[in-house]
Amino acid sequence: xxxxxxxxxxxxxxxxxxxxxxxxxxxxxxxxxxxxxxxxxxxxxxxxxxxxxxxxxxxxxxxxxxxxxxxxxxxxxxxxxxxxxxxxxxxxxxxxxxxxxxxxxxx
Amino acid sequence: xxxxxxxxxxxxxxxxxxxxxxxxxxxxxxxxxxxxxxxxxxxxxxxxxxxxxxxxxxxxxxxxxxxxxxxxxxxxxxxxxxxxxxxxxxxxxxxxxxxxxxxxxxxxxxxxxxxxxxxxx
Numbered sequence: 001x002x003x004x005x006x007x008x009x010x011x012x013x014x015x016x017x018x019x020x021x022x023x024x025x026x027x028x029x030x031x032x033x034x035x036x037x038x039x040x041x042x043x044x045x046x047x048x049x050x051x052x053x054x055x056x057x058x059x060x061x062x063x064x065x066x067x068x069x070x071x072x073x074x075x076x077x078x079x080x081x082x083x084x085x086x087x088x089x090x091x092x093x094x095x096x097x098x099x100x101x102x103x104x105x106x107x
Numbered sequence: 108x109x110x111x112x113x114x115x116x117x118x119x120x121x122x123x124x125x126x127x128x129x130x131x132x133x134x135x136x137x138x139x140x141x142x143x144x145x146x147x148x149x150x151x152x153x154x155x156x157x158x159x160x161x162x163x164x165x166x167x168x169x170x171x172x173x174x175x176x177x178x179x180x181x182x183x184x185x186x187x188x189x190x191x192x193x194x195x196x197x198x199x200x201x202x203x204x205x206x207x208x209x210x211x212x213x214x215x216x217x218x219x220x221x222x223x224x225x226x227x228x
Contacts (some may be wrong), residue, residue: 034213034214034215036215043202043204043218043219043220043221044152044213044215044218045218046214046216049213049214049216050214055216072119074225087151087152089152089214089215091213091214094166094212095154095168095169095170096142096154096212097154098151098152098153098154099151100151101151101159103153
């Protein structure tokens with residue numbers, strides 16, 4: 001199974017700050033990496049697919065990059081509505097696996 | 108618009124079985140693979156497997172093989188996930204999630220609202 005390691009597990013930032021989350025795969029997954037946002041009590045929501053493609057309707061302050069084993073997710077200017085937990089997910093190989101999540105809070 | 112509506116919360120005793128349903132609307136049910144993902148309280152996301160609604164073919168994560176069964180009823184656009192021999196660590200919210208057309212797996216573009224399953228004696 002491909003292990004996905006996300007960091008940090010949590011962070012606190014001020015409104016307007018740039019937030020960076022990383023995800024590392026245990027094997028090369030090319031660009032088969034997705035990012036989701038999950039708010040408490042809700043289902044995850046797709047933000048980025050195939051490493052860098054913004055899902056329709058998702059604000060452009062969210063960005064993804066990377067390939068191979070190392071990936072980055074950026075919120076360019078943190079907004080109050082971005083408070084959530086973010087997960088990466090690989091779809092290069094079965095079983096599909098997720099990172100452990102990054103909880104983003106506002107200072 | 109695409110909607111995935113899941114059945115309500117369930118409580119089961121250890122050793123029992125349960126079935127969660129996921130009724131789809133707003134698209135051609137047979138054309139999109141359906142996956143199941145679960146989330147234990149305060150924990151991350153865990154993938155269980157998928158079903159091809161067109162053929163009924165399935166693929167299960169090895170961890171759940173022998174305990175999970177995914178089926179569908181195309182006449183009512185509904186997918187089902189049955190989990191047997193329940194244990195306390197099966198307590199979780201179970202989600203159905205759809206992937207794009209033409210893909211057996213990939214990214215989850217639509218999710219159900221989740222079904223809380225509690226396993227307790």
